[in-house]
Amino acid sequence: MSAPEPGQPQIGVDEWVATADARDESHRGVLGHLRRRFERVPDLARFGIFIGLVALIPVLTSDQYILRVSVDTLIFALLVLGLNVVVGWAGLLDLGFVAFFGIGAYSYALLSSDHFGIHWEAQFTVPLIVAGTAFVGLLLGLTSWRLLGDYLAIVTLFFLQAFVVVTTNGSSISFLGLTPTTDVTGGPNGIPGLDPFTIFGFQIQSLEGYFYLGLGTMTLVIAVLYLAVRSRTGRAWHALREDPLAAELMSMPVNRLKLLAFMFGAGIAGLTGTIQAALLGGVFPSSYDVPLLITIYAMLILGGSGSLAGAVVGAIAINVSLEVLRNPDHARWLFYSVILITLVAKLRPWWKLAAVLGSLVAFGYALSAILGALWPSATGGEAAGGDAIGRGVQSWVVHPAEHATQVGNFGFVLLIALVLLLTVIKDPWRTVLLVPTIYLAAFEWENLLMASFEAQAATRFMLLGALLVVLMAARPHGLVGKTRVEAV
Amino acid sequence: MDWEFFVQQIVNGLTLGSVYALIALGYTMVYGILKLLNFAHGDVFMIGAFIGYGVLQLFGGAASPNIPIPLLIVLMFLAAMIGCSILGMTIERFAYRPLRNAPRIAPLISALGVSFFLQNSALLLFSPNFRSYDTFSLYEGRLFLPLSVGPLHISPMRILVIGSAFGLMIVLTLVVGRTQIGRAMRATSHDREAAAMMGIDVDRVIVITFLLGSALAGAAGVMVGLVFERVFHTMGFIAGLKGFAAAVVGGIGSIPGAMLGGLVIGLAESFSIAYVSSTFSDLLVFAILIVVMLVRPRGLLGKADIKKV
Numbered sequence: 049m050s051a052p053e054p055g056q057p058q059i060g061v062d063e064w065v066a067t068a069d070a071r072d073e074s075h076r077g078v079l080g081h082l083r084r085r086f087e088r089v090p091d092l093a094r095f096g097i098f099i100g101l102v103a104l105i106p107v108l109t110s111d112q113y114i115l116r117v118s119v120d121t122l123i124f125a126l127l128v129l130g131l132n133v134v135v136g137w138a139g140l141l142d143l144g145f146v147a148f149f150g151i152g153a154y155s156y157a158l159l160s161s162d163h164f165g166i167h168w169e170a171q172f173t174v175p176l177i178v179a180g181t182a183f184v185g186l187l188l189g190l191t192s193w194r195l196l197g198d199y200l201a202i203v204t205l206f207f208l209q210a211f212v213v214v215t216t217n218g219s220s221i222s223f224l225g226l227t228p229t230t231d232v233t234g235g236p237n238g239i240p241g242l243d244p245f246t247i248f249g250f251q252i253q254s255l256e257g258y259f260y261l262g263l264g265t266m267t268l269v270i271a272v273l274y275l276a277v278r279s280r281t282g283r284a285w286h287a288l289r290e291d292p293l294a295a296e297l298m299s300m301p302v303n304r305l306k307l308l309a310f311m312f313g314a315g316i317a318g319l320t321g322t323i324q325a326a327l328l329g330g331v332f333p334s335s336y337d338v339p340l341l342i343t344i345y346a347m348l349i350l351g352g353s354g355s356l357a358g359a360v361v362g363a364i365a366i367n368v369s370l371e372v373l374r375n376p377d378h379a380r381w382l383f384y385s386v387i388l389i390t391l392v393a394k395l396r397p398w399w400k401l402a403a404v405l406g407s408l409v410a411f412g413y414a415l416s417a418i419l420g421a422l423w424p425s426a427t428g429g430e431a432a433g434g435d436a437i438g439r440g441v442q443s444w445v446v447h448p449a450e451h452a453t454q455v456g457n458f459g460f461v462l463l464i465a466l467v468l469l470l471t472v473i474k475d476p477w478r479t480v481l482l483v484p485t486i487y488l489a490a491f492e493w494e495n496l497l498m499a500s501f502e503a504q505a506a507t508r509f510m511l512l513g514a515l516l517v518v519l520m521a522a523r524p525h526g527l528v529g530k531t532r533v534e535a536v
Numbered sequence: 537m538d539w540e541f542f543v544q545q546i547v548n549g550l551t552l553g554s555v556y557a558l559i560a561l562g563y564t565m566v567y568g569i570l571k572l573l574n575f576a577h578g579d580v581f582m583i584g585a586f587i588g589y590g591v592l593q594l595f596g597g598a599a600s601p602n603i604p605i606p607l608l609i610v611l612m613f614l615a616a617m618i619g620c621s622i623l624g625m626t627i628e629r630f631a632y633r634p635l636r637n638a639p640r641i642a643p644l645i646s647a648l649g650v651s652f653f654l655q656n657s658a659l660l661l662f663s664p665n666f667r668s669y670d671t672f673s674l675y676e677g678r679l680f681l682p683l684s685v686g687p688l689h690i691s692p693m694r695i696l697v698i699g700s701a702f703g704l705m706i707v708l709t710l711v712v713g714r715t716q717i718g719r720a721m722r723a724t725s726h727d728r729e730a731a732a733m734m735g736i737d738v739d740r741v742i743v744i745t746f747l748l749g750s751a752l753a754g755a756a757g758v759m760v761g762l763v764f765e766r767v768f769h770t771m772g773f774i775a776g777l778k779g780f781a782a783a784v785v786g787g788i789g790s791i792p793g794a795m796l797g798g799l800v801i802g803l804a805e806s807f808s809i810a811y812v813s814s815t816f817s818d819l820l821v822f823a824i825l826i827v828v829m830l831v832r833p834r835g836l837l838g839k840a841d842i843k844k845v
Contacts, residue, residue: 141644191826198573199829201644202780206822209777217815338773342652349645457661464657468630496660503660510656516649520642521634 091274098360099267106256115255117371122262123324125363128347129269129356130316135345136354137277138309139289143341144188144204147211148181148314150336152321154215154233155180157331160243163234170247174322181318182311189307200310208341215333238332245326258327265323269316270356276312277356285309289354339509343370346512349519352529361528366512373508376498380441383493387486400479407483412444415487419446445487445494456496463488540687545810546803551694551763553802554701558756559779560786560794561708562624562749568725568789569745571640572632575647578776579654580623580750584616584757585767586658589667591615598670605674609762613700616754624750625743633739651776658769666768669761697759704755705795708748712791717744725789774818778805781825787838796836800824 089097105118127149134142155177159168188207189200219235233239245252245261252261276282284305288295296302325331343366351362373379395401448455466485470478497507519526559581566574591612596602603611631650635643671693672680679696682689712718723731724741732738760775761767778801786797801821808817828835 135641139639139641141641143648191829198567198571198644199784199833201573202784203826203829206777206781206825209774210819210822213816213818338652342648345645345648460657460661468626471630502664506656506659510653510660513649513651513653513656517631517646517653520638520646520649521631524638524642 095270095274099263103260103263106259112255115259117367119255119259119262119327121364121367122259122266123320123327124344124347124367125360126262126266126269126320126323127317127344128351128359128363129266129273130313130320131344131348132353132356132359133273133276133285133309133316134313135348136359137282137285137289138306140306140310141198141201142204142310142313143201144207144211145313145317145344146336146338146341147204147208148185148317149321149324149340150211150215150331150333151181151184152177152318153325153331153336154239154321155318156322156325157239157242158232160246160326161239162241163231163239167243169249170245170322170326174319177318177322178315181321182315185311185314186307189310193303193307208338212333212337215336233333234331236333238330240330242325242329242331244329245323252326258323262323265319266360269319270360273356281305281308342509342512342516346515346519348526349516349524350526352526353524355526355529358526358528362526365527370508373504373511376504379498379504380493384441384490387489395479404479404482408486409444411483411487412490416443416446441490441494445490447495452495452499456492456499459488459492460496463492540689541810543687544689545806547688547690547694548810549803549806550698550799551802552806553799554698555756555759555775555798556778556782556802557795557798558701558704558752558759559775560782560798561705561791562753563779563783564786564788564791564794565721565745565749567783569721569728569742570632570643572643573647573780574749575644575776576627576631576650576654577749577753578772578774578779579651579658580620580627580772581753581757581760581775581779582658582767582769582772583623583654584620584754585761585771586662586667586757587616587619587754588612588758588761589669589767592669599673601674609696612758613755616758617751618754620750620754620757621747624746624753628743628746633742651772655769655772662769664769666766669765669767671762671765693763697763700755701759704752708752709791711748717741721745778821781821784825785828785835787835790835790837790839793835793837800836 106115131142131145134140134145156173158164159166159173188203191203215233216236218233219231252258284295284300287298288300288302288305292302347362347366348359350365351360352358369382372382391401391404395404466481466488470481470485473481496503498504559577562577563574566572592598592608595608601608627650631646632643635646679693680691682691712721720731720736720741721744723734723736724738728738782797782801783794784797785800786793786795801824804820804824805817808820812820
């Protein structure tokens with residue numbers, strides 16, 4: 049039997065025994081001591097400390113931008129928690145999850161705005177919407193009842209598309225041409241001017257208010273899920289994710305359990321939708337589309353599918369990174385520090401690291417000098433942004449003054465080819481090829497990926513897509529999740 | 537009832553349907569062998585359309601081509617098919633092969649990531665603007681001048697597209713039905729482990745499946761460019777979704793099923809655009825899909841498979 053690759057589930061090996069040495073190792077030294085102390089803290093206390101620390105954010109800062117990002121992160125965390133039930137626990141690929149979020153938001157908009165003149169308070173709308181979205185989830189799940197595996201992915205993807213089509217064109221709907229046309233969804237402009245979140249006459253108006261609303265809801269959802277996953281149903285979900293056939297043999301009602309998970313997820317998405325709609329004060333069809341779906345999938349997979357803590361960690365990591373990438377100066381810091389940290393963590397021994405870093409710097413300056421001497425227009429361009437690192441990069445990375453787009457496009461394709469090649473070849477060529485690849489990545493970052501506002505948006509989403517592929521191949525259990533052991 | 541209009545919709549439906557059928561073939565072949573829904577397939581189709589556009593521009597554009605037009609069109613098809621085959625094989629090698637023995641959901645999520653990566657890479661490279669093949673300028677628009685046979689009006693361009701689509705489907709049927717590698721593909725799709733035990737190189741079969749499927753998607757991309765002219769970075773999403781629906785309606789895993797499903801979806805779409813509503817034609821495709829799944833979950837031509845343990 050060949051040696052199992054690290055990170056892959058090992059067949060027929062008990063995980064606890066297999067990792068005994070690594071565990072021993074990780075318990076030594078100061079860090080090991082701290083880790084051991086941390087592992088002894090019960091779940092409940094860890095959760096309490098985390099919520100307590102997060103609750104301090106509005107006390108420590110009154111910066112509206114930070115608060116806004118925090119509220120968005122909480123909403124993302126709620127969505128990922130809901131998706132985790134469907135994908136992580138029940139193992140169903142739900143590609144229409146965002147549509148349930150949208151249905152929740154649109155229902156809130158119809159029930160609490162001037163659009164139809166209905167102004168219900170949240171104690172009525174929220175239970176209604178949660179039950180309603182869960183019911184829609186039930187109906188949708190029933191259509192693929194007989195083949196709940198792959199077909200659910202197709203049906204839900206179509207459902208998302210149908211939701212976008214209906215909301216975008218729903219400004220003049222008539223029932224089969226029999227009734228006069230009414231404006232239901234406001235069309236591409238959506239429905240603006242929603243009521244603030246009002247519960248028992250108490251109105252939430254400030255960002256701090258929404259922050260605590262989001263935090264409270266998240267605490268509640270995590271508590272419910274924590275209990276649910278330990279219940280009979282939760283254990284059944286785990287069983288059918290690992291092996292549906294065996295679960296069925298144990299006389300578990302597999303399809304009913306799957307539908308239940310699907311409804312659970314839809315309900316949480318609907319609940320989150322009401323909060324998001326109230327926070328935004330309006331709903332627009334473009335906010336509930338594929339990009340959001342990929343974002344929350346990336347959060348779930350990065351954090352570790354199947355883990356409650358992972359869902360929250362993934363939401364925080366990705367939302368904060370996406371915010372950082374919005375500003376070219378901050379993005380540049382992130383880009384170069386990620387490269388540096390990866391190199392330091394992965395390259396051993398130290399002289400190899402030093403050689404790569406040294407030749408990288410020399411390579412850049414030499415190339416700039418040679419190109420500058422031979423062909424002045426090749427280096428005449430300007431770097432975007434102007435902080436310290438931006439000026440430092442200016443002389444290191446080539447900035448073509450002419451044909452920057454064409455050179456950037458060809459470089460991008462070449463970069464993808466080089467990165468793929470790096471994963472195949474072995475040392476020493478790998479280390480040698482690493483230098484031009486990193487330099488080309490820096491070149492592309494400066495000249496194509498961060499070149500314009502549109503390019504930055506595309507870059508953020510492209511990176512999310514790449515992250516999903518890389519994570520699935522390299523670390524399917526994410527940051528927090530546990531490796532799955534396959535027993536034969 | 538206006539018969540000429542009705543016949544016209546059949547022609548439109550056949551054009552759309554042959555494109556959907558070509559896309560559906562790629563889905564269905566990959567699903568047959570790997571049991572994987574390859575979400576990135578629609579984006580391979582989009583890249584094919586852009587490769588065709590690139591070749592067209594390379595030889596002077598449609599307004600003033602500097603090589604003979606038939607040769608130009610052949611070159612566009614060849615470049616798109618070869619480019620997409622390479623892309624498809626790369627995706628298989630780097631995104632799906634490492635996950636061959638992972639849980640079922642892992643390659644699906646990876647496929648989702650590849651699709652999103654390709655779509656946004658295209659956005660980065662080609663900007664969000666529509667590109668036009670501008671094929672109307674070829675032969676001063678005579679390719680779009682309808683030829684009339686009785687009540688039937690059909691332009692040479694549509695004949696070209698429908699004809700080459702059916703030609704490709706016949707070639708594929710022959711490859712799968714008559715050649716050594718086709719037999720290996722059928723065996724692998726029937727039972728991968730047993731095929732491996734019979735000495736079939738399963739990895740090679742999978743690579744060739746991706747090669748064939750992606751080449752068909754690339755050809756479909758050029759066809760859409762030739763007839764509908766506009767190409768853009770999100771065109772792969774909707775077309776991929778319709779191709780999916782076609783594959784499921786025909787019976788996923790079945791090659792004649794994918795062709796039939798493509799035509800059904802294409803005709804349904806063109807008739808609903810003509811007689812019902814153009815904005816909600818996507819919903820009709822969705823409705824057909826749901827009905828087929830409720831009534832005949834294995835699709836029109838699919839066989840019920842026996843679950844082996």
